[in-house]
Amino acid sequence: MHVQTVIEAGWVMPMKPKGVVLPQHSVLINEGKIVSVVPSAETEGIEADELIRLPDHIVLPGFVNAHTHAPMHLLRGMGADLPLMDWLQTKIWPAEGKLMSPEFCYEGSLIAGAEMLESGITCASDHYFFSEDVARGLTEAGLKCSVSGIVIGFPSAMAKTTDEYINYAENLFERFKNNPKVRVTVGPHAPYTVDDSALIKVRELAQKHNAYIHMHVDETQSEIEGSLKQYGIRPIERLHQLGLLSEQFISVHTVKADDKELELLAKTGASVVHCPCSNLKLASGFSPIAKMMRMGINVAMGTDGVASNDKVDILGETRLAAMLGKAVCEDTTQMKVGDMLYAATLAGAKALGWDDRIGSIEKGKDADLIAVDLGNIDALPVFDPASQLLYSAGREDITHVWVDGTIVVKKQQSNGLRPLSREKAQKITKTWQNKI
Numbered sequence: 001m002h003v004q005t006v007i008e009a010g011w012v013m014p015m016k017p018k019g020v021v022l023p024q025h026s027v028l029i030n031e032g033k034i035v036s037v038v039p040s041a042e043t044e045g046i047e048a049d050e051l052i053r054l055p056d057h058i059v060l061p062g063f064v065n066a067h068t069h070a071p072m073h074l075l076r077g078m079g080a081d082l083p084l085m086d087w088l089q090t091k092i093w094p095a096e097g098k099l100m101s102p103e104f105c106y107e108g109s110l111i112a113g114a115e116m117l118e119s120g121i122t123c124a125s126d127h128y129f130f131s132e133d134v135a136r137g138l139t140e141a142g143l144k145c146s147v148s149g150i151v152i153g154f155p156s157a158m159a160k161t162t163d164e165y166i167n168y169a170e171n172l173f174e175r176f177k178n179n180p181k182v183r184v185t186v187g188p189h190a191p192y193t194v195d196d197s198a199l200i201k202v203r204e205l206a207q208k209h210n211a212y213i214h215m216h217v218d219e220t221q222s223e224i225e226g227s228l229k230q231y232g233i234r235p236i237e238r239l240h241q242l243g244l245l246s247e248q249f250i251s252v253h254t255v256k257a258d259d260k261e262l263e264l265l266a267k268t269g270a271s272v273v274h275c276p277c278s279n280l281k282l283a284s285g286f287s288p289i290a291k292m293m294r295m296g297i298n299v300a301m302g303t304d305g306v307a308s309n310d311k312v313d314i315l316g317e318t319r320l321a322a323m324l325g326k327a328v329c330e331d332t333t334q335m336k337v338g339d340m341l342y343a344a345t346l347a348g349a350k351a352l353g354w355d356d357r358i359g360s361i362e363k364g365k366d367a368d369l370i371a372v373d374l375g376n377i378d379a380l381p382v383f384d385p386a387s388q389l390l391y392s393a394g395r396e397d398i399t400h401v402w403v404d405g406t407i408v409v410k411k412q413q414s415n416g417l418r419p420l421s422r423e424k425a426q427k428i429t430k431t432w433q434n435k436i
Contacts, residue, residue, distance in 0.1 A: 019338025062122025113141025148187025
């Protein structure tokens with residue numbers, strides 16, 4: 001057999017089956033696709049143009065950032081310590097009013113894409129204006145992306161009326177219909193900024209194109225109270241009555257959903273995107289993620305925009321989600337390592353409808369992969385590689401990133417001054433590990 005690339009790793013975590021880690025395995029790649037995953041001892045007869053040996057690394061699918069606002073990289077750091085609506089109304093929306101343009105969205109997305117790739121994110125689902133330019137920035141950086149045809153109940157530099165927003169979204173579907181790296185969702189902003197008539201148009205447009213709907217929902221208590229006052233029902237109940245909930249609905253944040261709303265999400269097969277850093281910074285609250293997972297809701301991970309985070313680090317986001325989830329439900333057996341890493345990869349792909357191509361290391365899927373170094377002092381000794389990936393490693397330990405089998409990030413180990421060499425740290429920790 002001849003392939004283009006063999007990645008020989010200390011461990012491979014394919015995500016299917018969930019939680020499985022394969023020691024001393026290799027990933028075979030040809031023409032941008034995964035050919036197979038085999039024990040490294042069985043690769044001797046395989047000819048490869050490139051052999052990459054990573055004995056201290058764990059290789060897994062690239063992370064999927066299922067909710068972000070990429071152009072907001074140019075607003076990083078604005079409005080710290082403000083409540084959500086004050087933050088939006090006094091800082092973010094005025095700044096966007098001054099800066100919003102195709103160029104702003106392109107250049108912000110280009111920067112965001114670079115940071116995402118260095119953080120191991122190979123696919124991002126964006127929710128912002130001038131989506132064609134967002135897609136240009138993210139794909140030029142090297143990612144796959146899903147971009148939203150935004151619908152919001154006030155004028156912007158992109159559109160003035162609901163029909164103009166819908167027309168822009170319609171054009172997006174035409175623009176990207178044959179692009180393998182870009183997909184389009186319909187992106188109503190939130191229940192409190194989109195009225196019923198506009199939501200019906202959103203539903204019809206999504207049905208016409210068999211597209212996903214990507215929306216902020218149940219983010220704050222004030223949103224719930226406003227919905228009860230204006231419509232007499234909670235936001236998710238309203239969306240269900242309007243026919244928006246389905247397996248192709250992406251509910252972002254979903255911090256304040258009650259049991260009835262969670263049952264609707266579970267019954268309809270909708271996905272939830274959890275953004276714990278943003279939820280904490282904006283004091284939105286603690287999303288009941290453990291309960292969602294127990295109910296069978298597909299939970300993916302997102303960073304939100306950096307103006308409310310302030311970085312795009314899915315590994316860090318997932319670690320925080322795991323620890324917060326355990327604390328909220330006061331049960332250490334919840335938010336298991338395998339479940340959380342699945343949320344950061346295959347669950348995100350499923351939420352976007354891309355699980356046929358990305359999110360797991362399987363034959364025929366796109367070779368969108370990352371390698372994380374567990375040989376550094378911050379992860380040693382390695383008793384449980386998946387656990388130490390989640391709880392010990394950081395995004396700085398992500399050394400290699402591939403998209404469609406092409407390497408787009410390769411970080412070199414520093415040869416500078418260190419208090420303890422990598423080799424000595426490995427020797428000490430391995431000595432004690434072997435005594436157990």
